[in-house]
């Protein structure tokens with residue numbers, strides 16, 4: 001895979017010259033979404049986003065795991081703070097998606113996968129103070145309902161003492177059609 005990428009890159013450089021684009025997002029917006037591979041070459045088109053328009057923060061599940069919700073401080077909040085204080089972001093949009101892998105985590109499968117890859121789940125649970133398997137599943141950010149999860153993440157972002165009071169919206173995108181549904185309209189401005 002690495003050599004495939006490097007070979008493609010040589011061709012890309014031969015036929016493409018990228019225009020200069022500033023590093024501050026011109027729409028002053030940060031969008032939090034999932035790392036799902038099906039969003040690639042679909043997400044930006046569905047939302048009408050061009051290179052340089054917005055910051056995109058893609059994490060597993062577009063979520064903040066339950067243990068990190070207390071105190072509203074984790075790496076997602078840090079990145080949003082950097083976007084706001086260093087790059088002029090004044091609006092945040094959280095976009096979960098249907099059929100998200102984190103809405104269908106099977107603890108037994110996850111544990112078997114860890115063991116197969118040489119990680120002892122029990123040892124990890126004890127060392128990291130996760131309590132039990134349920135704690136492990138919470139740590140990875142599993143959730144039941146994508147709409148409820150988007151609302152929770154919006155609420156955590158709004159409540160974070162690290163961030164100023166700016167509009168935060170919550171949406172869900174249908175992974176098969178690209179259709180957006182509004183979960184929390186927030187305090188929209190044009």
Ligand SMILES: [Zn+2]
Nearest residue numbers: 034036100101
């Ligand atoms: Zn996902």
